[in-house]
Amino acid sequence: MKLYRKTKKVIIRPLELSDYEAWKSAQLAMMSPQNTWDLGTKDLTELTKTKYKKMLAGRAKFRKKDYFYDFGIFNLKRELVGTVSIMEVTRGISQTAYLGYRIFNNYWGRGYGKDAAKAMIDVGFKEIKLHRIEAGVEPHNKRSIRLAKSLGMRKEGLKKRALYLRGKWVDLLMFTLTTEDVGIKYNPKTPLLKPR
Numbered sequence: 001m002k003l004y005r006k007t008k009k010v011i012i013r014p015l016e017l018s019d020y021e022a023w024k025s026a027q028l029a030m031m032s033p034q035n036t037w038d039l040g041t042k043d044l045t046e047l048t049k050t051k052y053k054k055m056l057a058g059r060a061k062f063r064k065k066d067y068f069y070d071f072g073i074f075n076l077k078r079e080l081v082g083t084v085s086i087m088e089v090t091r092g093i094s095q096t097a098y099l100g101y102r103i104f105n106n107y108w109g110r111g112y113g114k115d116a117a118k119a120m121i122d123v124g125f126k127e128i129k130l131h132r133i134e135a136g137v138e139p140h141n142k143r144s145i146r147l148a149k150s151l152g153m154r155k156e157g158l159k160k161r162a163l164y165l166r167g168k169w170v171d172l173l174m175f176t177l178t179t180e181d182v183g184i185k186y187n188p189k190t191p192l193l194k195p196r
Contacts, residue, residue: 002123003071003127005120006119008115009112010073010081011076012084012120013071013074014063015056015072019072020052023052024052025080028044030104030106034105036138036141038105066128067089069085069087069089069124075112082104082112082116083101084102087099089128095130096133096134097134101144114151117147121133125182131179132179133176135174135175136163136172138173154177155175156174156176157173159172159174
């Protein structure tokens with residue numbers, strides 16, 4: 001499985017131990033949260049090499065279980081500018097997962113999000129062998145809605161009280177792509193009801 005993509009603007013791949021300094025620098029360089037969905041930087045106590053190693057081990061375990069694929073987004077200067085993920089992979093009869101993306105606030109507006117999400121969709125369909133990729137976006141998150149639309153994702157409707165965030169249940173607008181939308185013939189290689 002090729003868990004790596006390079007575009008005109010970014011490289012996406014799983015973080016490695018050698019990325020620790022880039023990861024720490026990226027966390028420290030962010031501005032305070034700029035909107036409801038921006039997490040801002042982490043506390044300095046969360047940026048130790050020990051905690052970074054633990055995070056990497058957890059991500060590797062999730063990839064091995066075919067459940068969660070979280071990649072770093074690097075610009076062509078090799079600066080870590082965000083993360084992109086395929087998460088909550090569901091096999092069985094749906095072969096579906098969610099797309100997630102986060103660009104660190106000091107890199108907003110440079111097209112990194114679109115390039116990274118497009119590359120991750122390619123990984124999702126071609127490497128992870130999904131049939132359907134969904135993005136759930138809160139209705140007032142205009143930037144994320146624009147991004148989903150720019151990726152060619154179709155709006156499928158409102159999912160009421162879909163996630164528990166910031167102390168309450170929030171609705172999500174659902175955007176979707178399937179292999180047919182991007183010209184890939186989908187042929188499941190594994191039994192549709194294969195247990196995990």
